Amino acid sequence: MMNQKPIPVNTPLLGEREKELLNECIDTGWISSEGPFIAKFESEMSKYVGRNYGIAVSNGSAALDVCIKALEIGVGDEVIMPAFTIISPAQSVVSAGATPVLVESDLSSWNMDVSAIESKITSKTKAVLVVHIYGFPVDMDPVVDLCKKYNLYLIEDAAEMHGQTYKGKKCGSFGTISTFSFYPNKHITTGEGGMIMCDDEKIAERCRKLRNLAFEPGRRFVHNEIGWNYRMTNLQAALGLAQLERIDQHIARKKEIGLRYHSHLSNIKGFEVQPTQLEYAENIFWIYGLLAETQELNEAMQKYLSSNQIGTRPFFWCMHEQPVFQNMGLFKNERYPNAEKLARNGFYVPSGLGITNDEIDTVCEVIVSFKLS
């Protein structure tokens, strides 16, 4: 229809300060995980979230691997988590030899339906792993209560929630362990990167050990257990520090992007969108998503946008429908209709921090011009 420049699904926003700090790495020769920016980034980020400890790692999925192992979750244990999520948390649980136990989604928040958690708790349950999805946090009060009542760990995947709050309290501050990602589509980026957060010194120590090949304090190169090389580099931390200086601006801009889309798209026929506000949180619009009435409509709209040079992403695919897990014999005959609806019918439009208002308006015009043939 229109002949405009391609609009990718995500463009990060990088500035002069990033160049300055990256140049400092090059000028000083500190480019590995031994450089000074890592500890600084850990302390600034944990201060921002309100936690005692931050442990920087190579990405958000790595953060989840470390977190599961640090809590000694393994064979015979169950971890309750949403059916609708990115695979990372489920992959960490399965890799540790434990079993993910899935929970249905709530179609008003697109997050896990917390009223469905309690019936999934068994004597094997070790933790509830919440994943805050797209713009809103999970309804945390009932989850915190359940974890206390049943003496379970609370793990919080806050990869999409930098700066988001639940009833005024920062996301990432609820979990026994919480994790963040700094992938380029998150509110602040280090290219690839992640961070683990906790308040317990022993857990923090364990996470530091696991990210670093489980080196022992005694004789170097003698190991008592298996870890990973999940270290973050000084180059990544340089980006992270520069980005963190502007985090509040980034979040404000993300909200502006979301509200601009919302003003054009909240009444599009055949599509639902997330509300801008729930009783416990404002939408921070990690992405701007559209949920079609049918899978056909979703696919046709994404194809139409692509033919107009506009990038889109389908929503996550449900854990119980992942071929890799089905082939392992997991989640046999389980159904989660709300989660399946999100996975089949949802997609999101270009929502990165680098997008301009003109580009947002172009995306909206193209969407409005769509006619199902």
Ligand SMILES: *Cc1c(COP(=O)(O)O)cnc(C)c1O
């Ligand atoms: C991005 C993301 C991850 C994975 O982070 P990576 O840094 O890409 O490994 C995990 N969980 C959620 C909810 C995410 O959005």
